[in-house]
Amino acid sequence: MSAQQAAAAANSDANSSAQKSSQARQLDPVESAKRAAAYAAVDNHVKPNHVVIGIGSGSTVPYVVERIAQQGAAVNEKRWFVPTGFQSKELIIDAGLRVADVDSFPSIDVTIDGADEVDNALNCIKGGGACQLREKVLAEAANDFIVVADYRKNGTQLGTKWTQGIPIEVAPFAFAKVLQNLKRMGSADAKLRMGKAKAGPVVTDNGNFCIDAPFPLSYMKDPSELLVKIKLLTGVVEVGLFCNMCKAAYFGNQDGTITIKTADGKVQENVAFDASPLATAAA
């Protein structure tokens, strides 16, 4: 069996397991909403001529990979998939797709990623999973940066739905100084993110720490300005504010429809979407 045939076989196995994974499972309304958003975004933005695809992080992204796998081996065996972290790398491998890194592909056709909150101008808070550094590199590298999420992330002003603060990746030795500076800037409750089943702080995929810095809503009115101020603090590696980067955001709704916001300010509400597997996957 040639390498290409092996990849095709792996891809075909991945297709059938991807189908089983969500089509055969009974999804609750939030999971269905995530799947609808992810599938619609893939259908509209991951085209047959796209060769390098960025795969983001979070709970909606497995459905992104699932839908891409449904596009079939013939198209996927020509593609490279660049992950934003450990989770997405595993998703790519499990789907039988080819993993690459951004140092080989500094230009990406399209990156699809999750978000913690998105406003009407498509500014995003990201980094709830501490992946914001790699996510921002892949968003910047992409011709099209597309966000997918469920209805709970669809906001008007950042900081209203996601209240735990702006995720900020920091060099470990500098965390105390950055925390002090963030408090001086107005984030009185900024804190180091601690591990859940681990003693000590969360360590990012890059070996750094993560601070969550909630700012008063008045500070969040102009996220670009706040982003620059935080980024200039010595010791900050990256800030989970993504401003003027996103081309379109897809939100799955509770009733099975989707909402699509685009960078030109247009909002399409209650768009009907059929989340059946693609014919290529069913074949």
Ligand SMILES: O=C[C@H](O)[C@H](O)[C@H](O)COP(=O)(O)O
């Ligand atoms: O660091 C993590 C990422 O920014 C995620 O895309 C974001 O936190 C959304 O994750 P979830 O879909 O799991 O809420």
